[in-house]
Amino acid sequence: MTYEEFREEIKKLKASNKYPSLKSYTLPSLWIAEKNFSRIDPEIIRIIAQELELPLVEVEEAARFYAMFHTKEKGKYVIRVCTNLSCMLNGAEDIVSELKRLLGIEVGQTTPDGLFTLEEYECMGLCDGAPALTINEERFLRVKKEELPQILKKFGWKGE
Amino acid sequence: MMEKLLLRNVDKENSHTIDVYLSGGGYRAFKKALKEMTPDDVVEEVKISGLRGRGGAGFPTGMKWEFAAADVKEPKFFVCNADEGEPCTFKDRVIIEKDPHALIEGMLIGAYATGCRYGYIYIRGEYPIGRKILERAIAEAYERGFLGENILGTDFSFDLYVHSGAGAYICGEETALIESLEGKRGEPRIKPPFPVNAGYLWKPTVVNNVETLANVPLIIERGGKWYSQIGSPDCPGPKLFPVSGKVKRPGVYELPMGTPLEEIIFEHAGGIVKDRKLKAVFPGGASSSVLTSEEINVPMDFPSLAKAGTMLGSGAIMVLDETDCIVKATLRLTEFFRHESCGKCTPCREGTDWLVRILRRIEEGKGSEDDLDVILSISETMENSFCGLGMAAHNPAASTVRKFKDEYLLHVKLGRCPFRSV
Numbered sequence: 001m002t003y004e005e006f007r008e009e010i011k012k013l014k015a016s017n018k019y020p021s022l023k024s025y026t027l028p029s030l031w032i033a034e035k036n037f038s039r040i041d042p043e044i045i046r047i048i049a050q051e052l053e054l055p056l057v058e059v060e061e062a063a064r065f066y067a068m069f070h071t072k073e074k075g076k077y078v079i080r081v082c083t084n085l086s087c088m089l090n091g092a093e094d095i096v097s098e099l100k101r102l103l104g105i106e107v108g109q110t111t112p113d114g115l116f117t118l119e120e121y122e123c124m125g126l127c128d129g130a131p132a133l134t135i136n137e138e139r140f141l142r143v144k145k146e147e148l149p150q151i152l153k154k155f156g157w158k159g160e
Numbered sequence: 161m162m163e164k165l166l167l168r169n170v171d172k173e174n175s176h177t178i179d180v181y182l183s184g185g186g187y188r189a190f191k192k193a194l195k196e197m198t199p200d201d202v203v204e205e206v207k208i209s210g211l212r213g214r215g216g217a218g219f220p221t222g223m224k225w226e227f228a229a230a231d232v233k234e235p236k237f238f239v240c241n242a243d244e245g246e247p248c249t250f251k252d253r254v255i256i257e258k259d260p261h262a263l264i265e266g267m268l269i270g271a272y273a274t275g276c277r278y279g280y281i282y283i284r285g286e287y288p289i290g291r292k293i294l295e296r297a298i299a300e301a302y303e304r305g306f307l308g309e310n311i312l313g314t315d316f317s318f319d320l321y322v323h324s325g326a327g328a329y330i331c332g333e334e335t336a337l338i339e340s341l342e343g344k345r346g347e348p349r350i351k352p353p354f355p356v357n358a359g360y361l362w363k364p365t366v367v368n369n370v371e372t373l374a375n376v377p378l379i380i381e382r383g384g385k386w387y388s389q390i391g392s393p394d395c396p397g398p399k400l401f402p403v404s405g406k407v408k409r410p411g412v413y414e415l416p417m418g419t420p421l422e423e424i425i426f427e428h429a430g431g432i433v434k435d436r437k438l439k440a441v442f443p444g445g446a447s448s449s450v451l452t453s454e455e456i457n458v459p460m461d462f463p464s465l466a467k468a469g470t471m472l473g474s475g476a477i478m479v480l481d482e483t484d485c486i487v488k489a490t491l492r493l494t495e496f497f498r499h500e501s502c503g504k505c506t507p508c509r510e511g512t513d514w515l516v517r518i519l520r521r522i523e524e525g526k527g528s529e530d531d532l533d534v535i536l537s538i539s540e541t542m543e544n545s546f547c548g549l550g551m552a553a554h555n556p557a558a559s560t561v562r563k564f565k566d567e568y569l570l571h572v573k574l575g576r577c578p579f580r581s582v
Contacts, residue, residue: 018321019321020235020278020361021342021343021361023342023343023344024323024341024342024343025343026343026344027323027324027325027326027340027343028323028324030326031285031324031326034326052343054343058343058344061344061345062343062344062345065328065345065346065502066285066325066326066327066328066346067326067327067328067499068285068286068326068327069326069327083492084247084248084446084492084493084496085247085248085405085442085446085478085489085492085493086247086248086404086405086410086478088488088489088492089405089406089480089484089489090405122245122247122327122329122496122499122500123245123246123247123248123249123496124286125244125245125249125250125252125253125284125286125287126250127247127248127249127250127402127404127405127410127476128250128402128404128410128411128412129410130404130405130410134286137288137289139289
């Protein structure tokens with residue numbers, strides 16, 4: 001998406017009349033950015049601020065507050081491994097270390113080809129399928145270490 | 161076994177579609193409310209039912225609606241709190257994904273009763289599948305004339321939208337949720353004023369949890385009196401219990417409020433994996449105080465758990481077995497709160513951070529006996545936090561230090577975690 005296309009998307013969003021206050025479009029606008037850009041950069045924040053008639057800082061603080069918005073560069077696919085209690089008790093730590101090994105990156109990093117970002121994540125409400133992980137919007141439940149290469153290959157991983 | 165009420169539709173094929181919902185009697189309660197009852201009648205019926213909010217605080221729903229109905233400011237907003245973020249809670253997810261129309265119908269009835277013109281479902285960003293299902297269900301409800309202007313030929317109009325959160329546990333707190341809906345950082349507001357009088361854009365705003373709203377069509381259809389006779393007398397109704405951790409059959413179980421914890425774990429969830437011994441249970445999510453294996457014969461309802469020194473919260477039951485390290489589990493839950501503390505107030509921001517540091521050094525075998533007193537002292541200070549997050553965040557640490565002191569001391573004595581093989 002180009003910046004101009006992004007601006008058009010926000011205009012469309014405003015035309016939906018979903019909220020009686022322009023500022024309420026902040027999170028929906030940031031979501032469009034999150035899904036269509038590799039990071040929410042200063043230019044994106046400026047466009048949102050202009051369209052919603054807000055001070056830059058108010059958009060920026062929202063962009064930085066929420067865990068799912070990336071103001072730093074992310075990969076095409078974000079792998080979120082839940083490590084909260086139920087997943088931890090069911091082996092989430094092994095899943096994280098195996099993913100680190102397979103992808104050759106640490107938690108919080110992106111593979112050099114820009115394909116995957118690995119994140120340890122808080123509970124995603126998938127505890128009946130612990131240990132659970134998601135890749136973008138797809139979820140994987142009761143994940144076993146041995147299944148990880150197969151899962152990654154689905155998303156274009158070229159390793160092993 | 162009790163008749164399935166909240167989960168009555170979830171096993172049907174395509175249960176998320178309006179046709180399946182209608183064929184099971186869906187939207188009948190809404191029609192009844194709209195055509196045969198005044199808004200006051202609806203509020204009265206919900207009051208008679210004794211329904212208490214299922215989000216964690218357990219506030220009487222009928223009273224909340226009465227307050228909102230009495231406020232004359234316009235427009236009023238009806239918000240569904242679908243920001244289910246309490247660790248190990250996944251009950252609302254089941255309703256959102258499998259029975260979204262029950263939720264929409266509950267909102268419609270509530271909006272009619274309180275005079276709300278606009279509605280938002282604030283769903284956590286981690287539920288993208290649920291968001292799509294809700295958006296589709298809302299579109300279906302518009303097509304069939306259940307949403308929009310002059311619904312079913314009456315004066316009642318209601319527009320409903322989905323608003324997606326973006327990963328912040330604090331937004332489950334209703335005033336933080338409202339701040340987030342307004343496009344801000346999710347920081348809680350001081351109460352009072354309460355959202356029913358000054359919520360979204362400082363207009364009257366009802367905020368109800370998903371499961372709470374799913375109860376409403378049942379109450380209107382079968383009557384508040386019928387509902388009040390299910391489960392515990394002082395907080396009646398069916399309850400969804402998400403059970404996870406070291407049980408054989410993790411999942412969401414619908415049981416009458418007041419079902420004993422022991423029965424839920426050993427009968428419904430199948431007992432402990434590999435038939436090990438149960439060690440500890442967090443009975444109401446990550447913010448609840450721990451119960452030991454001797455304390456699990458307790459009815460799962462708000463007053464009984466409060467009496468047992470813990471809380472029902474979201475009803476999320478997290479089970480640890482004898483091979484699990486209590487210090488490590490506590491550390492992980494406390495790390496969660498440190499991550500999710502919004503930073504607004506000092507007791508919570510600093511308290512969660514220090515608890516994590518101290519718990520970590522104990523877990524790594526570098527702690528001292530004095531650390532346990534420090535944990536309890538931090539815990540006491542955190543009681544003075546600005547909102548419920550900080551007031552509850554120290555519960556796992558303080559309660560495990562009190563009830564599993566020997567295990568903490570063993571870490572100190574051995575200089576390592578006794579549950580690690582190396």
